[in-house]
Amino acid sequence: MSRRNTxxxxxxxxxxxxxxxxxxxxxxxxxxxxxxxxxxxxxxxGDGPRRFTQLERAxxxxxxxxxxxxxxNLERNGLVxxxxxxxxxxxxxxxxxxxxxxxxxxxxxxSDWARHAGPAIAAARDxxxxxxxxxxxxxxxxxxx
Amino acid sequence: MSRRNTxxxxxxxxxxxxxxxxxxxxxxxxxxxxxxxxxxxxxxxGDGPRRFTQLERAxxxxxxxxxxxxxxNLERNGLVxxxxxxxxxxxxxxxxxxxxxxxxxxxxxxSDWARHAGPAIAAARDxxxxxxxxxxxxxxxxxxx
DNA sequence: CGGCATCCCGGCCGATACTG
DNA sequence: CAGTATCGGCCGGGATGCCG
Numbered sequence: 535m536s537r538r539n540t541x542x543x544x545x546x547x548x549x550x551x552x553x554x555x556x557x558x559x560x561x562x563x564x565x566x567x568x569x570x571x572x573x574x575x576x577x578x579x580g581d582g583p584r585r586f587t588q589l590e591r592a593x594x595x596x597x598x599x600x601x602x603x604x605x606x607n608l609e610r611n612g613l614v615x616x617x618x619x620x621x622x623x624x625x626x627x628x629x630x631x632x633x634x635x636x637x638x639x640x641x642x643x644x645s646d647w648a649r650h651a652g653p654a655i656a657a658a659r660d661x662x663x664x665x666x667x668x669x670x671x672x673x674x675x676x677x678x679x
Numbered sequence: 680m681s682r683r684n685t686x687x688x689x690x691x692x693x694x695x696x697x698x699x700x701x702x703x704x705x706x707x708x709x710x711x712x713x714x715x716x717x718x719x720x721x722x723x724x725g726d727g728p729r730r731f732t733q734l735e736r737a738x739x740x741x742x743x744x745x746x747x748x749x750x751x752n753l754e755r756n757g758l759v760x761x762x763x764x765x766x767x768x769x770x771x772x773x774x775x776x777x778x779x780x781x782x783x784x785x786x787x788x789x790s791d792w793a794r795h796a797g798p799a800i801a802a803a804r805d806x807x808x809x810x811x812x813x814x815x816x817x818x819x820x821x822x823x824x
Numbered sequence: 825c826g827g828c829a830t831c832c833c834g835g836c837c838g839a840t841a842c843t844g
Numbered sequence: 845c846a847g848t849a850t851c852g853g854c855c856g857g858g859a860t861g862c863c864g
Contacts, residue, residue: 748836
């Protein structure tokens with residue numbers, strides 16, 4: 535007993551008035567979709583309703599476990615819907631709700647920014663690491679003098 | 680040996696070519712500012728250059744440690760600059776770079792969305808918990824400030 | 825097919841103490 | 845004022861296995 539594993543904004547995450555409730559709404563968004571997979575799930579669902587395995591293969595890298603947890607979390611917060619069809623082979627479809635319609639654009643703007651600023655960020659990071667003389671990961675083959 | 684403590688996208692996080700590098704740019708943004716404090720730091724700095732303690736008191740809830748780590752991380756990725764003045768009392772100012780100019784708006788859009796959708800999300804969560812017969816967490820103690 | 829249960833690890837994050 | 849160092853917890857999250 536005593537569940538040790540809660541994860542991904544489980545029911546104990548936001549006491550709703552306990553005092554944690556960040557005064558900054560941005561923190562709440564990040565708490566919701568700031569985890570490793572939720573945002574990507576939303577992006578995939580933005581293209582239309584998808585089945586579980588469809589998402590699993592589309593996102594690539596996500597495990598059944600995390601995908602389930604992320605979907606449950608999104609469902610709990612009313613961002614996606616879960617529909618079960620009584621077919622012979624089990625069929626479950628996930629879709630976005632009207633709530634996320636308004637964040638799709640900012641989210642894509644963020645993606646766009648990442649694409650645009652990516653190289654500059656990498657360069658900055660490289661320069662920073664070089665300045666500190668701290669190679670990120672042991673140059674594979676420095677020898678070569 | 681072998682540094683145990685790295686944290687907040689430290690130098691060991693991104694092997695820079697190891698293979699992790701998410702194919703989804705959105706993931707990269709979240710990896711950058713998706714942590715607990717970085718986004719809020721950016722928001723504060725968006726109002727203009729700030730000193731360390733200024734940020735520490737403005738954000739409220741952040742520890743020196745996490746603030747330092749977040750700032751270091753943001754600095755490393757070229758999102759903020761760190762300027763040290765040779766004053767009698769040490770004076771360090773942090774400011775945003777041109778890189779973040781393009782995400783300020785999407786970020787604010789997200790905040791705005793959170794503010795707008797917040798109640799609906801809370802309602803959905805409440806309904807979900809009620810459906811599952813799982814009360815969130817028996818208010819520990821509101822303790823009204 | 826869709827999901828849950830268990831094990832386990834690494835890293836986020838907070839509290840505390842010490843330094844220039 | 846502006847950090848840095850150390851300790852410890854808690855939880856995100858990957859791997860695996862079982863079940864309807």
